[in-house]
Amino acid sequence: MPFSITISKLSKHYKVPEREAGLKASIASLFNRKYKTVRAVDEISFNIEPGEVVGFLGPNGAGKTTTLKMLSGLLQPTSGALQVMGFNPSKRPYEYLRQVTLVMGNRNQLAWDLPALDSFELQRAIYGIPSEQYKKTRDEFIDLLELKDLINKPIRNLSLGERMKMEIVGALLHQPKVLFLDEPTIGLDVTMQRRIRTFVADYNQRYGATVLLTSHYMADVEALCKRVIVIHHGKLLFDGELAGLVEKFSAYKTVGVTVADARADLSRFGNVVAQDGARISLRVPKAEASKVTSKLLSELQVDDLTVEDPPIDEVIDHIFTAESVAG
Amino acid sequence: MNPFKLAFLYLRIGVMNELQYRVNFFIQLLQSFIAIAIGLIGLSLVFAQVNELSGWNRNELLAVMGVHILMGGVIRAAIMPNMNRFMGDVQQGTLDFALAKPVDTQFLVSIREFSFWQLVDVVVGLVIVGVAVGLMQTTASLWQALAFVAALVMGALMIYSVYFMVTSLAFWIIRVDQIVNLFEGIYAAGRWPVGIYPDWLRTGLTFLVPVAFAVTVPAEALTNRLTSLTLLGAFGLTVFLLILARSIWKLGLRSYSGASA
CATH class of the missing domain: 3.40.50.300 (P-loop containing nucleotide triphosphate hydrolases)
Structure with a gap:
């Protein structure tokens, strides 16, 4: 065509x-x-x-x-x-x-x-x-x-x-x-x-x-x-x-995890971006996402776990700011 | 797309739109009467001192005044509103929309607006012309009437061309409001036959802003002064100005980049 x-x-x-x-x-x-x-x-x-x-x-x-x-x-x-x-x-x-x-x-x-x-x-x-x-x-x-x-x-x-x-x-x-x-x-x-x-x-x-x-x-x-x-x-x-x-442009994944112990400190697994009681969001480098999830699952009592790409807005913003710094 | 149909549609919509605003009619009527009163006072002041002005007697000058009011009405009804909108479009970048239409853009920007109530001046002007011709006690021949209409049409086209050229300057200097105001001031000089003015001013009023052709020449047609040579010259100048306006417009379009988004 x-x-x-x-x-x-x-x-x-x-x-x-x-x-x-x-x-x-x-x-x-x-x-x-x-x-x-x-x-x-x-x-x-x-x-x-x-x-x-x-x-x-x-x-x-x-x-x-x-x-x-x-x-x-x-x-x-x-x-x-x-x-x-x-x-x-x-x-x-x-x-x-x-x-x-x-x-x-x-x-x-x-x-x-x-x-x-x-x-x-x-x-x-x-x-x-x-x-x-x-x-x-x-x-x-x-x-x-x-x-x-x-x-x-x-x-x-x-x-x-x-x-x-x-x-x-x-x-x-x-x-x-x-x-x-x-x-x-x-x-x-x-x-x-x-x-x-x-x-x-x-x-x-x-x-x-x-x-x-x-x-x-x-x-x-x-x-x-x-x-x-x-x-x-x-x-x-x-x-x-x-x-x-x-x-291509997102270097991070967002790992959402619900743990049994609401006071757990997860900072050793990655950057904690949000914590709402037992529900915690972690930002981890893309390459380490699978390693971190398996570590989480093996070391903690996990009720729920999700791995997501960051919101598109965030990705776009990341591209433009990174580019303007570089360019 | 038939250009006449499109122009008529704009006219119809403009008229329908303005009919909603009756107050404008009365304001316009008031303005016209003030203009007439001032004109008549001026005339009587002049003729309290002399019996004629550069060969024009009182009734003939009344005809000039009538044509001046008539042509002023045409300018304010059909030419000025379009040019104002065109200028705004260039300033604000909305000319983009006109340019994106499958119609000649110069044509489009010249027909979009119509101020219906300004036609009051056209009617008033015609009445004054009629009265003046009646007072002159000569019967106007068919040739005179035709020459009058032809001179009016050509005069309007010349004024349009000059107005359009001046407005097109907006492509380069964006704000042309001041120059356009100047134009209005100059048009006021057409109240008197251009023959009364000194040479330099007369030349300016003939060729720079063709008030002479727009007002004096049609009045000459009514008062048996018009020669075929003048009429031919008017035709030549009309064609020349139309072509010049077109060229300037095209040149300006090239430097138009639209007010950035």
């Missing part, structure tokens, strides 16, 4: 004016401006197959949004090649724009003063969606996201979560084949996040759409993406299964 998205050695450099603090430096910079090149995206390559849902991870400023913007044709790459469904996004052919969509969680495209229904009508006209299809898709989405009572209210009267749901409906009315979702659940409560997640999964299933998603909520990524791509400082750090990410 041909790839849906192909990126090879893609780079985007920004030239940003640089000046030191203070009035004197400000005045000097009026005449003699120094520039510094920022490599927002630095030679990254990956392919995504049609219908895949891929999580695009990285700390703030890693280059995620820049990559998404290049993919949706808003930014010209400095070098490298990218192709989506056989199109060159940088040329922004209408045929291409009709088949993709960009959702940015921190920005709205629906008009503030208009009811969502009016904005949807505009989307219909802009994308030239046939009337029947438009009505069917719109009503289906409105049903799925439970927005029926809200479509006639001006956007400004909606809550943040309701507004985001409307944004997503508006962005998907033309049934795009490729979705670029940049923090679609940012700032939303847990229930609302879950609702949006389910909706995206459902859309992906139903329309076989390719989804590239960035999110700081690991729950989003865990629920939606089998595969993740991690970038940091514009460079690709990891591309593979989510489970593999934990495998």
